[in-house]
Amino acid sequence: EDKIPYIRKENRIIFSTFCKKHKCFLVDKCPKCQTLIFPFKMFRNEFTYEFCNNCGFELANSEIKYIRNEYRYKMNHKLFDVLNKGYIELENYYIYSFLFFDVIAHISRLILMNKRFNMSEKRILNYITKKKISKAKSSFSQLSIKEQFILFSVIMNIFEEFPQRFKLFMLENKLSNFEMIRDMKKIPFWYEQSINIISPKIIYQSRMIT
Numbered sequence: 001e002d003k004i005p006y007i008r009k010e011n012r013i014i015f016s017t018f019c020k021k022h023k024c025f026l027v028d029k030c031p032k033c034q035t036l037i038f039p040f041k042m043f044r045n046e047f048t049y050e051f052c053n054n055c056g057f058e059l060a061n062s063e064i065k066y067i068r069n070e071y072r073y074k075m076n077h078k079l080f081d082v083l084n085k086g087y088i089e090l091e092n093y094y095i096y097s098f099l100f101f102d103v104i105a106h107i108s109r110l111i112l113m114n115k116r117f118n119m120s121e122k123r124i125l126n127y128i129t130k131k132k133i134s135k136a137k138s139s140f141s142q143l144s145i146k147e148q149f150i151l152f153s154v155i156m157n158i159f160e161e162f163p164q165r166f167k168l169f170m171l172e173n174k175l176s177n178f179e180m181i182r183d184m185k186k187i188p189f190w191y192e193q194s195i196n197i198i199s200p201k202i203i204y205q206s207r208m209i210t
Contacts, residue, residue: 015079015101017149018067025065028145032057065146072153079104079152090162093190103191106184107155110175112143118172167198177201 010016011026018025029036030052038053047053050060067073082088082097089095111117143151158169170180177199181187 010080010083013083013101015076015083015104015148015152017076017145017152018073020077020080022064023067023073025067025145025149027059027062030055030057030059031062067149069153072150075153075156076149078156090159090190095188095190099188099190102184102186103188104152104155107158108151109183110179111151111155114173163194163198166194170195170198175199 011019016026027037033052033055035052035054037059047056051058082100086097087094088097088100158165169175177195180195180199181192
């Protein structure tokens, strides 16, 4: 509906799956040729942002899929709130948005790579985790926009009533301290502290022989 089509800054982040104004899902691939939409490729191509860079389909003609689940919408909307404020408050912690988003991304990969999760959204998660997720590729790029929306709503629910639901998530799924931080290059202080309270870090001391 813009006179000059452009891709909004907030829609470029990985957690952006819907339009707040129209309450509908974003289009992540061309409905005609199924090619994923990459803004940078569109910019360098002869077509403008209005068209698929592969087949030239006018993306404004894509079917509009509205969001029906209010609770999932509310959970995903909180991601935008964190982005706009620049921080999130969890219990006694004030956490920068980029540090919180790192943890969201890590837990997303943890869920997608693990087939044994026991959660309230188990039926939906089972459907998502049955997909063959390749470690060589971005885990998010292997999910549809709707699947990402569901996954992020499940994860944001874990951080409601923090740390009670976060603790329940770890205990119900028998997640160890090691599993919660494995493969993280930089572990935020608040995240590590929260995990250590629930599942203390085990330090093995070797016997010294002199």
